[in-house]
Amino acid sequence: MNATASALDTGDTAWMLVSTAMVLFMIPGLALFYGGLARSKNMLGTMMHSFITMGVITLQWMVIGYSLAFSDGGNGLVGGIDLAFLRGIGPESLHGSIPAFLWIAFQGAFACITPALISGAIAERIRFGPYIVFILLWSTLVYDPVCHWVWHPNGFLAQAGAIDFAGGLVVHLTSGIAGLAACIILGKRHGLERGIMPHNMVHVVLGAGILWFGWFGFNAGSAVGSNGTAALAFLNTFVGPAAGICTWLLIEKAHLGKSSALGGATGAIAGLAAVTPAAGSVLPFAAMALAAVTAGVCYVFVAKKQSMGYDDALDAFGVHGIAGIVGPLAIGVIASQGVNSLLFHGSDTALGGMDQLLAQVKALAAVGGYSMVVTGILVITIEKTIGFRVGKDVEEQGLDLSLHGEKAYNH
Amino acid sequence: MNATASALDTGDTAWMLVSTAMVLFMIPGLALFYGGLARSKNMLGTMMHSFITMGVITLQWMVIGYSLAFSDGGNGLVGGIDLAFLRGIGPESLHGSIPAFLWIAFQGAFACITPALISGAIAERIRFGPYIVFILLWSTLVYDPVCHWVWHPNGFLAQAGAIDFAGGLVVHLTSGIAGLAACIILGKRHGLERGIMPHNMVHVVLGAGILWFGWFGFNAGSAVGSNGTAALAFLNTFVGPAAGICTWLLIEKAHLGKSSALGGATGAIAGLAAVTPAAGSVLPFAAMALAAVTAGVCYVFVAKKQSMGYDDALDAFGVHGIAGIVGPLAIGVIASQGVNSLLFHGSDTALGGMDQLLAQVKALAAVGGYSMVVTGILVITIEKTIGFRVGKDVEEQGLDLSLHGEKAYNH
């Protein structure tokens, strides 16, 4: 990275140490959240889809991923391979006011959680080995380049002025769209028409709680320092989901007459995903409005998905994909309204105004389209060669026993 | 706030960012703790009682709560409305050495968890909508003013010299007393006489673990900085509950012949609540003694509650209320003994001695009495108008299915 800094700041470093740990803690949180939504026979398989990213994507990141995303040695589309194996980086290297190793870890945590999000769309019906192949390729071909486009100063979308504070485009849009593509290609789960219900809502609510906790590190850590922007991002990560919860529960009450715990949890996640790209860029009441709108749009997509004919099992697209579209777009809208003093907090860019909206739309199209196409090719190729989807027998017996030789519960 | 500070300190800010996240993480912890103590048919409803505060109280705090509690524009009884919608506060505003937005978030987390504590007293038998109405009114009419009394420099109890480091009065006493009032008014659960047992002790123990973890942020974060007072509060939050655990288990062993996991967890929570008001004001061995005494008193109240005729379902009063009385009182006793060098660590006040004890008693009476009266009026009004308590059918079927349309477990 080309950030220059004269010296390590212990306060900034302290916050980044913690926020990195918090982001990584989101992965067991996600495993619990997704697992609870699945059926008990698929609990462990579903948890493994998240958990394994901390194994294989971590290694990929150390070997090549970080370099592809953040080395200066590439062009606007992808980084070079000069930092493969972290060549030349040592414990004394700095990134801004924090150790370079810490920056690598922080970004590595993002690289791990993003493919895990995809797994929600194709849960309860995929093979484990091919899934690992898929996420390794996807991280290398989709995540790392998109990360470079948006977050490396040389990236073509960064150059175009796109704002994505903590990963609306890089994390939620890429994974949400990938989930949509993958679940369309791989088809529906057997028995879906009769309704498949979450097997353990306690896991879901606790998982959402852990995700929210970790998300403070995710969003406020994206300030890469312990400062006013971090505090702004923090407050937005607190009040945005609050608005998401209230919105979801009100719609649900109006629509179905009841407010559910899953509704509250989903509204919170939708709100969290919504404020992510904007966390350090908009003021709190704008973040609340953004989260409320996003939660509303997510509600519609999630409720209508049955009739749309694809089986986004745990709503990776319905929540993360939608929020990854609405969030970045809303920033453009807000920035274009000239209401900066009330809603918008500065920007890393000189654009603002209508240009900002165009930059956001362009980024959405580029990132969404790219993720869709590459994911489609990957999933089709894996399915045709080694086989991605499990057989009907395995699906009926459940992934846990069939693929992992375990049962989640042995009362 | 009238705190003046020249500059942001990255270390203080780092610690406050984390401690705010930790306090918020207590809410899923509390949801798990309370939920596990309830019956399985009420698991989600009970979790929602905690979880929903992060939705609605957060919004209330942003709109008006923070202003009522912390604006300088009021008097000794309540803040003004000049900071409603955080008017005039921006990402660059500071509170002492940390961003003002961070201070607002930290205090907002306290505002969320306090009403959640109340719900334990009236668990398993209340309607969801009226509960939301109740906590919104309660926060506005009880929490925000009391917070102002004790923690705003202009507050009449702060002026009187009352010590409440991290919320023995503001958090535990207000909510514990409110729980007592509410559960007396709403009456007992059906079937209580036959014994109602916790449905999942693993949730209870894990919830207690999460609460303890978050409590380090709660107490040591109340130093509003990364310094010696924070370290003192931290150590007290470590050793106090330890004494609480040992005390509870010993009493239980002597009384019933067995030491239970629930006893350990309850002793820890009693110890945590006990050291809260004193965390930054007493030395570690005083904190341990304080926690031990409190745990003992709580044991008696919890064990005797059956015969006292009210149904404080999950012991909101028996633990938090009692600790909220014993803790603040004990500070006065310690301060009045002239044993400062061994037990007492400084003070924000010039009082000390017997005056301190009087100040504490006065604060206890004011806060406890106020919370009791206002809560009583609120609960009776809600029960008579829209109805607070569920019907017998709903109680028998359980809140989860009846009110939220969900089951916690679907094996």
Added chain:
Amino acid sequence: MNATASALDTGDTAWMLVSTAMVLFMIPGLALFYGGLARSKNMLGTMMHSFITMGVITLQWMVIGYSLAFSDGGNGLVGGIDLAFLRGIGPESLHGSIPAFLWIAFQGAFACITPALISGAIAERIRFGPYIVFILLWSTLVYDPVCHWVWHPNGFLAQAGAIDFAGGLVVHLTSGIAGLAACIILGKRHGLERGIMPHNMVHVVLGAGILWFGWFGFNAGSAVGSNGTAALAFLNTFVGPAAGICTWLLIEKAHLGKSSALGGATGAIAGLAAVTPAAGSVLPFAAMALAAVTAGVCYVFVAKKQSMGYDDALDAFGVHGIAGIVGPLAIGVIASQGVNSLLFHGSDTALGGMDQLLAQVKALAAVGGYSMVVTGILVITIEKTIGFRVGKDVEEQGLDLSLHGEKAYNH
């Protein structure tokens, strides 16, 4: 302590506050991890084995443990008793750039978790009271002195140049060996020959996630500051377990044809334990290699334990003991290879080279042998006097009901 520091650093203090809380949070994580591996009838008893350390060991640490481990008033074998009851230490005392009270808390957290690790070896068959007696004596006679040997500058192993960054020797070796000795003496569980399976793998995976999260505080906190060494330790704690996961799953797949969730979790823990002694001393790719090798060795021990005739119920020796041997040894090997620039990051010692390997071997022998002997004497004495192991009836009914008067689950 003889560390000298002119002033408190808020950044260092912030990181140490958090990392101490994170280490303590490992204890509920361990309770969940171990508990899930046990049978449901022993869930709470198993959780209590971990949880109770936060009660009794905390008190022991305050009264005498800290002094025995860290006072300057002793010799090379043990500290003095001059710091008993923390005499002379106040909120203003510093340890390096952090408050002394914080240092005491951080080390106290280590003192709590270490005996909890032992309990895994003897799970599902011990009495609660005698277990408390055991851990109190063990902490006083084994943990505190060994801590002094290795981590106090005067300790004879510290003097000999042994490297143990975050506790491979002090934590994992002592407890792993103690577990082995204790489980051999106390004998096998009834019914082991028919296979005893984990009762709740979700608890195991979540517990592993919490442990990993906390381990960032454990390892990176051992830098006692917010700096480059902390970042190095952090990154190693991220990538080491990743290598552990991949290694375990690959071996399992090759050996048994399936990769299990428990395998992933165990590989992560093995990797974490492996990098612990080396976290601040080796570069990331060395940490990965170290973790991979350790995970492989652990796999063999865990898989073969049945045939070796002892019942290390939850693999306290098989994972922590083995990692506590391989990790410290590997540091010596790496340091002795003259590959410092690629693998090794500085050292607190002037040794290096082959001398370092000898110092490590000496430390291993001293610590392992001492823990083995003292633990053996303690366990035999307790078993012969008050009785350590439960009767067959209690074992059959389960610890929860028999000893604690509770059931974990009440559906």
Added chain:
Amino acid sequence: MKKIEAIIRPFKLDDVRNALGDKIHGMSVMEMKGFGRQRGHSEVYRGAEYKIDFVPKIRLEIICKDEEAENLIAIICESARTGKIGDGKIFLSDVQDIIRIRTGERGEAVI
């Protein structure tokens, strides 16, 4: 000897148990789900409503002497009744023999 199998509402178990008092010397209890005339409930899941036919029930099994059956049935009916659809049913059938594992005793004496 007779086997009385009663399907009742879960929250009525304690009442039934108390009403039977010492008229029985043992019984066995299982959790199950039933469907019948009682409408099930609807569950809400991410914007959609699902109709669940099965409701949780408790199944009691009591083995008794022939002459005790009528009385026990009457007690169960009374104590398990709420009067609303879904109170449950009792099935009566014959048992040929009964053996106490502990002693090997057989027949009515074992009850």
Added chain:
Amino acid sequence: MKKIEAIIRPFKLDDVRNALGDKIHGMSVMEMKGFGRQRGHSEVYRGAEYKIDFVPKIRLEIICKDEEAENLIAIICESARTGKIGDGKIFLSDVQDIIRIRTGERGEAVI
């Protein structure tokens, strides 16, 4: 009256329920584990493989009139069949009486 007790594969419950449609007015469902000719599965636990004989099954209990039994059995057989070992079994036995708790009614009318 007859009691039909059917042991089926868990994932076939919905099919059986749908196939029975309104030919029955109620049934009871329990989770259980069974062993039979169907090979159990093996579980992997820390480097070792364990053979688990018991497989999860669902047990249905339907009380019906004598003349309905054959038809219901046929429907269950058809809808629960996969053709692979482990599809399960149906046990048929006599029930002497049946009582509706809510009303106290007895006999076939209660079904």
Added chain:
Amino acid sequence: MKKIEAIIRPFKLDDVRNALGDKIHGMSVMEMKGFGRQRGHSEVYRGAEYKIDFVPKIRLEIICKDEEAENLIAIICESARTGKIGDGKIFLSDVQDIIRIRTGERGEAVI
């Protein structure tokens, strides 16, 4: 054909299963709670003690040929016995028919 229903202590299941060996070709197992002469246990809850009547038990169901029943009963008695109150009971009753879902076969051949 006969139905043998045995209520045993949970930790005896493996012993019983092993003792039955290949004398049976299948069985079904359910978790349940029972109360009988065996004293229940007491549970401790926040300073109070509660008496719990019901103890966890396992219920086996084996369908066998008439002539096999006595032998199987003897084996179960022996292998499930601890000699202490609470070992459980065995109920024997008639089964009228048995059907293999997979093939539609009926009668003793199916066992």
